Structures are given as structure tokens and as C-alpha cells.
Amino acid sequence: MYFGTERIRSMPVDVFPEFAPPLVEIQTEGIGMTAAEVEDLITLPLEEQLRGTPELDILRSKSVTGLSAIRLIFKMGTDQLHARQLVQERLAISAHTLPLSAGAPVMLQPLSATSRVMKIGITSKQHDLTDLSMTAYWTIKFRLMQVPGVANVPIWGERIKLLVVLVDPELLRVYDLTLNDVEKGVGEALEFSALPYSKHAKLQTEGFIDTPNQRLALRYVLPVFDAPDLARIPLEGHDGKPVLLGQVAEVKWDTWPMIGDAVINGGQGLMMIVEKLPWANTLDVTRGVDAALAALKPGLPGIEIDAHIFRPATFIELALKNLTSALLIGCLLVILVLGAFLFEWRAALISVVAIPLSLMAGALVLYMRGATINTMILAGFVIAVGVVVDDAIIDIENIVRRLRQHRREGSTRSTASVILEASLEVRSAIVYATLIDAVALIPVFLMAGLSGAFFRPLALSYALAVL
Incomplete structure (x- = not known):
């Protein structure tokens, strides 16, 4: 239990599984260019160079006034860093084909499918939005970018002086x-x-x-x-x-012409969006950002910071709390049932230990596979608690019944042989029932697309816990 607990604590935690394929986005500025000029002079030349990138599945682009955005979606299973290296090599070749008035193509930071880990509202009654924007850009954003796992911190509504x-x-x-x-x-x-x-x-x-x-x-x-x-x-x-x-x-x-704005608690302000890397732990990133904001607060007089507008870590913490509650309730029910019908505290203790061990074994397999703890995996464990509790009660109840029968009959057989025989009597039925549950999950593992990416972790965690 101790070994498993230590390993599970180091697993990354997120709200949902990584359901999106690897994505690389490239943005290029074209100062003073119309959308048609951006398309002809920037987007099309870059597309010609990027179209033959290995493992590329879909290439999409968008050209607006002054900006070209190209999104390269790679096949599921492609290594994110390898894909970025391939794109970077082709960008180096195509950079000289762009006009002098165009900026250098910029490859955005890799983001997870649920990249936003926090939305932070910044308001002030003592500073105007321009001064507030400069403070947010040069002080707050600069510090948050140093938090491990943070990929980017865009600011909505900023007014750079x-x-x-x-x-x-x-x-x-x-x-x-x-x-x-x-x-x-x-x-x-x-x-x-x-x-x-x-x-x-x-x-x-x-x-x-x-x-x-x-x-x-x-x-x-x-x-x-x-x-x-x-x-x-x-x-x-x-x-x-x-x-x-x-x-x-x-x-x-x-400031530059505004194309959007932010409303914080019914008034004007700034919205900072904290985005994380695909391999980052949502809980660790959130705690790091909270610590950074707490350290900055004494040096930001007159500035109000609201870090609870959007905070998925709260949902994750609640899900973990619910799983813990389900385990405790399951163990308590086992103790009550076995205590009420069998009057054996040792049998109840064995069942109580067997339930978390089953879930811990499944979690260790997920750890060795490099999986992420998310709500779908937790849901699979919660569903499996009922099956694990039922298996534990059936097995222990039959063993206790056979031991009592053995004592009444005065048999000379060893206790170990009686326990083995009693366990085998019900074990075959339990094994068959468990295998039927596992076979019923095969269609879930064969699901493709977004549905498969969502429900496969749930089915996998359930199967590992009951097996």
C-alpha cells in the first residue's frame, strides 16, 4: 500500500484524458496587410513547405488582417516533440520566401487538449487599464511563466502603452x-x-x-x-x-486598436488565461500559480486578483474526495455486513484490506503505462468499488462458513486446505463473472474518435480494478 501510494502521488492529474491528436500551430504577422495579401504572400508559401510533413493528418489555415495562422494536426500517437521538430526544420527552409514586411513565423507552445488551468481576473480602483496592463504584462505574467508546467499566459483586454x-x-x-x-x-x-x-x-x-x-x-x-x-x-x-x-x-x-475586451465581476479589467503543457500536472500547476500570486500580492497595492473565476483543480480535488468517500463507505458497509452476519472481525479486516488493494493494483498498472489520473479513470474506479466489495464479501462468507462446518464435524483436515477448497468453490464463478464484465468492455476499447478517447480510460480503470 505504501509503495503504491507513493507512486500514485507522482502521477499527473487532469480533468479529462488527452483526447486530441498532436497539434502544432504557427502564427505569422503581416503588418499592414489585408486578409487577401496575408493569404497570398504568407499563408500559401508556408503551406507549400509544410504540406509534406511526415505523420501529418490535417492542415488548416486562417488568414485575417495582419495575421496568418496555420494549424497542423498529426495522426494520433505521434510524438508531440518529434512533430514540432519536423515542422521547425521546414519553417527554417521557408522563412526566406516571405516578404520583408512579414514577421518571423512563430511556433506556439504545445498545449494539452484541456489547456486552460486557470482564469485570473485583475481589477483596480486606483490604476487605469493602461497602467494595469503594463503591470500585468511585465510583473504578473513574467512571474507566472516561471511556474513549472505553464506554457503560455495570454491577457485578454490588455492595453499596452x-x-x-x-x-x-x-x-x-x-x-x-x-x-x-x-x-x-x-x-x-x-x-x-x-x-x-x-x-x-x-x-x-x-x-x-x-x-x-x-x-x-x-x-x-x-x-x-x-x-x-x-x-x-x-x-x-x-x-x-x-x-x-x-x-x-x-x-x-x-494602445493598439482593440479587437476584444474583458469584463471582471461586472466591470472592466484584465483576464489572464493560464495554459499548461500537455505533460504538466494540473494540480501542481494550479498550486504553483497560487503560490506565485501570493508572493506577488504584497508588491501590488491597489490591485485585486481573483484566481477563482475558472479553476479545474477544484473539480479534480472534489472528484478525488468523492472517490475517497466511496472507498470509505464501501469498507464500512463490508464491516457492517460481515460483522452482522458472520460475527468475525478478522474476516471483515481481510475484506477491508482487499478493497483498496484491488484499486491500488489497477492504479499501479496505469502508473506503469504512463497514464494520467482524470475524471474518467476515477469514474471507472468508483464503478468498480461495487464489484470489488461484492467479490470480497462472497469469498470471505464462504470461507467462514466452511471453517465453521469443519469445526462442527471435527474434521482433521488442515485449516489451509479448508480455506483453499472454500475459496475455489466460489472462485470459478467469480472469475467467470469478472471475465464476462471484461468481455463486455471490448466494444468500448474499439471505439474510435472523440468518444473512444473519452471512454477508453474509464473502461480500462474499471477492468484493471476488478481483475
């Missing part, structure tokens, strides 16, 4: 300027341009100084620290007269 230049086309026409003139002026005024394909998208080095020991690079840093500073930079006018950026555009601190 940016210097935004809103150009007025009418004013450009009045001053005879173009967007290229604005881009050039802004790019030269900052240390690096926000546009990766711009010729100004690099650090500007203004020479160097040689000393007896080393060469020191010089860099001229323009004093642009705020929106008014950027608004005062001159643009090169076509008539030779400088035009300030603030004369043709509005410069301010703002």
Missing part, C-alpha cells in the same frame, strides 16, 4: 507631405523604428573612439521621452521648409 502617431491626410496634403516622409522623420528621431521593414529599423551608431585598451562605440540619443517631444521633431518639407510632426499628426500615448 504605446506612442501613437495619428496622421491627418488633409494636413499632409496642405503641407505637401507623404506618409513616407512621416515614417522617415519618426524613424530617425527614435533609437529604432517600429516598422521592421523600414531602413531606419536599426540602432544608429555615430562612429567610435579608439583607446589604448578598447574601441568605444558612440551613439547619439535624441531626447524623445514623451509625446510632446516626438510631436516637436521636424519633417523634411518638399519646399525646403521644416514642418513639425505635431502640425500634421496627433501624437499621444495610447
Whole structure:
């Protein structure tokens, strides 16, 4: 029992079994591109390279304004890390075929079928959403990503603080300027341009100084620290007269255009989604996130964190508690039945020990197979408790009856032989009944698709417990 308990504690725990095939998702940004341009210039070239990936089953893609998303679904049973390596090799070949204005293809972190382990709501009455977003991005998310098993922490409703230049086309026409003139002026005024394909998208080095020991690079840093500073930079006018950026555009601190938002407890806020790796333990990840949030709380004055909006670990803990209750009730019923009808405390003790041993043996087999404890496996064990209790009572009752008969008749046979004979009398019937139960489960093991992925763990845990 001790050996089995220690091994089971190290098994990963999740809400449902891993029912989805291995999936690899690739996202590529295309700044300023329409959906049609993203499809023609990014999605199709990448699909051509990825279509022949070994073990690939389904390839799907979606092209929207500024973003290409490609999902590669591999055959069931394919190793997740091996599939990612194959995709990465093909991405390295196809990267040079993309336009300069496109970002580098990014392979997202591997996620489990039920990847979301927590939803965390963040609100504040003292900070606006922009400052709250910066705190969530640079402090909270940075810490949560260090928790073992966490794959990603996207933030819904975030408003990252940016210097935004809103150009007025009418004013450009009045001053005879173009967007290229604005881009050039802004790019030269900052240390690096926000546009990766711009010729100004690099650090500007203004020479160097040689000393007896080393060469020191010089860099001229323009004093642009705020929106008014950027608004005062001159643009090169076509008539030779400088035009300030603030004369043709509005410069301010703002965020990117919102395409979604988050509502926390009836008000505005941020929603952080904690996603886990396929092999991570849901309970361990949840406890790690709770510990990280507790450590951060003293340094986040005025910020309210609600970590109970969505928490599957609570459901898992409740399921484990219910299984424990079912075992205790089963053992108690065995004690009451055997005590009431047989008046043998030793017989009751043997039955009580046999019930958890049967379930423990089944759990150890699952451990050696690398299985995950989930609600379907727990359901199989709970159903098996009734069969295990029935088998224990039938066997013990017949042994006690034969021993009493042996004493009344004054037989000289050994107690061991009487116990063996009594056990064999009912054992054949119990074995046949158990085999019939196991044979009845064969159609479940042959089920394909989503239904098979869900119900096979239940049937397997039930069969292992009763066998």
C-alpha cells in the first residue's frame, strides 16, 4: 500500500484524458496587410513547405488582417516533440520566401487538449487599464511563466502603452507631405523604428573612439521621452521648409486598436488565461500559480486578483474526495455486513484490506503505462468499488462458513486446505463473472474518435480494478 501510494502521488492529474491528436500551430504577422495579401504572400508559401510533413493528418489555415495562422494536426500517437521538430526544420527552409514586411513565423507552445488551468481576473480602483496592463504584462505574467508546467499566459483586454502617431491626410496634403516622409522623420528621431521593414529599423551608431585598451562605440540619443517631444521633431518639407510632426499628426500615448475586451465581476479589467503543457500536472500547476500570486500580492497595492473565476483543480480535488468517500463507505458497509452476519472481525479486516488493494493494483498498472489520473479513470474506479466489495464479501462468507462446518464435524483436515477448497468453490464463478464484465468492455476499447478517447480510460480503470 505504501509503495503504491507513493507512486500514485507522482502521477499527473487532469480533468479529462488527452483526447486530441498532436497539434502544432504557427502564427505569422503581416503588418499592414489585408486578409487577401496575408493569404497570398504568407499563408500559401508556408503551406507549400509544410504540406509534406511526415505523420501529418490535417492542415488548416486562417488568414485575417495582419495575421496568418496555420494549424497542423498529426495522426494520433505521434510524438508531440518529434512533430514540432519536423515542422521547425521546414519553417527554417521557408522563412526566406516571405516578404520583408512579414514577421518571423512563430511556433506556439504545445498545449494539452484541456489547456486552460486557470482564469485570473485583475481589477483596480486606483490604476487605469493602461497602467494595469503594463503591470500585468511585465510583473504578473513574467512571474507566472516561471511556474513549472505553464506554457503560455495570454491577457485578454490588455492595453499596452504605446506612442501613437495619428496622421491627418488633409494636413499632409496642405503641407505637401507623404506618409513616407512621416515614417522617415519618426524613424530617425527614435533609437529604432517600429516598422521592421523600414531602413531606419536599426540602432544608429555615430562612429567610435579608439583607446589604448578598447574601441568605444558612440551613439547619439535624441531626447524623445514623451509625446510632446516626438510631436516637436521636424519633417523634411518638399519646399525646403521644416514642418513639425505635431502640425500634421496627433501624437499621444495610447494602445493598439482593440479587437476584444474583458469584463471582471461586472466591470472592466484584465483576464489572464493560464495554459499548461500537455505533460504538466494540473494540480501542481494550479498550486504553483497560487503560490506565485501570493508572493506577488504584497508588491501590488491597489490591485485585486481573483484566481477563482475558472479553476479545474477544484473539480479534480472534489472528484478525488468523492472517490475517497466511496472507498470509505464501501469498507464500512463490508464491516457492517460481515460483522452482522458472520460475527468475525478478522474476516471483515481481510475484506477491508482487499478493497483498496484491488484499486491500488489497477492504479499501479496505469502508473506503469504512463497514464494520467482524470475524471474518467476515477469514474471507472468508483464503478468498480461495487464489484470489488461484492467479490470480497462472497469469498470471505464462504470461507467462514466452511471453517465453521469443519469445526462442527471435527474434521482433521488442515485449516489451509479448508480455506483453499472454500475459496475455489466460489472462485470459478467469480472469475467467470469478472471475465464476462471484461468481455463486455471490448466494444468500448474499439471505439474510435472523440468518444473512444473519452471512454477508453474509464473502461480500462474499471477492468484493471476488478481483475
